[in-house]
Amino acid sequence: MTTDMLIAGGRVFRSLGSGFAEAVLLRNGQVAAVGMLEDIQDAAPSGVKRIDLGGRVVIPAFNEAHMHLLSYGRGLRQVNLRPDDGVHTLDELMTRIATAAKQMKPGAWVLGRGYDHVVLDVGRHPTAEELQQAAPDNPVYIVRTCGHMGVASTAALRLAGVGHNTPVPDGGAVESRHGKLTGLLQERAQRLVTSHVPVPDETSMVDDIAAAGLDLASRGFATASDMNVGMTGGFAEIAAYRRAHAEGRLMQRMWQVLA
Numbered sequence: 001m002t003t004d005m006l007i008a009g010g011r012v013f014r015s016l017g018s019g020f021a022e023a024v025l026l027r028n029g030q031v032a033a034v035g036m037l038e039d040i041q042d043a044a045p046s047g048v049k050r051i052d053l054g055g056r057v058v059i060p061a062f063n064e065a066h067m068h069l070l071s072y073g074r075g076l077r078q079v080n081l082r083p084d085d086g087v088h089t090l091d092e093l094m095t096r097i098a099t100a101a102k103q104m105k106p107g108a109w110v111l112g113r114g115y116d117h118v119v120l121d122v123g124r125h126p127t128a129e130e131l132q133q134a135a136p137d138n139p140v141y142i143v144r145t146c147g148h149m150g151v152a153s154t155a156a157l158r159l160a161g162v163g164h165n166t167p168v169p170d171g172g173a174v175e176s177r178h179g180k181l182t183g184l185l186q187e188r189a190q191r192l193v194t195s196h197v198p199v200p201d202e203t204s205m206v207d208d209i210a211a212a213g214l215d216l217a218s219r220g221f222a223t224a225s226d227m228n229v230g231m232t233g234g235f236a237e238i239a240a241y242r243r244a245h246a247e248g249r250l251m252q253r254m255w256q257v258l259a
Contacts, residue, residue, distance in 0.1 A: 010053025061222030073212030082114035101135035128183025213251030
């Protein structure tokens with residue numbers, strides 16, 4: 001069965017200097033020829049699969065130059081608190097946390113990702129007390145869209161032993177207002193709580209890698225990066241990447257940096 005593919009019927013972008021071509025021939029997943037349609041048709045074998053662009057444009061795939069693919073995939077499988085998914089109010093955020101908590105065993109961590117306090121109707125971060133009310137039987141930790149800060153529920157702070165006298169790590173911040181912890185942790189201070197979240201097993205990490213890869217592929221990324229491999233699971237993350245590759249679930253070519 002041939003793996004050749006001829007793409008035509010639109011424009012094929014080559015580069016800023018080379019402009020556009022009429023067609024491209026792919027062979028075994030690689031570009032074999034780019035140029036005028038007549039020339040590409042002559043180079044194509046009989047039985048080649050043909051894709052009609054219908055006037056659309058083909059461009060090279062994207063490269064994600066700096067990200068944390070495994071943790072990105074983990075976030076995709078957590079409670080979605082992103083504004084582009086409809087979280088524009090504090091009530092909606094709390095509803096999603098409460099709904100997730102009801103589906104989990106008491107004491108299990110409820111983790112959320114992607115909220116933006118600037119977009120929320122209240123114009124501020126949720127508080128530890130509000131998260132506690134939404135999930136009274138579960139510790140909760142939610143991470144802002146930037147990944148550089150998050151909010152822990154009262155139960156999560158208590159479980160992690162975080163209080164007014166807790167030393168703040170260099171490069172971190174623990175917010176307190178009117179003599180009370182708000183639950184907001186920034187940068188390295190997030191580890192005060194996240195270090196108490198159970199580390200996912202290898203199978204879960206492979207699932208996270210696959211989820212991230214599928215999402216990136218749907219957006220046109222063929223190359224990605226993980227700039228802090230091991231930051232949560234240590235060497236187990238390396239094993240998870242190797243397993244994902246062996247099982248054909250690593251969708252992108254990867255650049256990786258060890259933690």
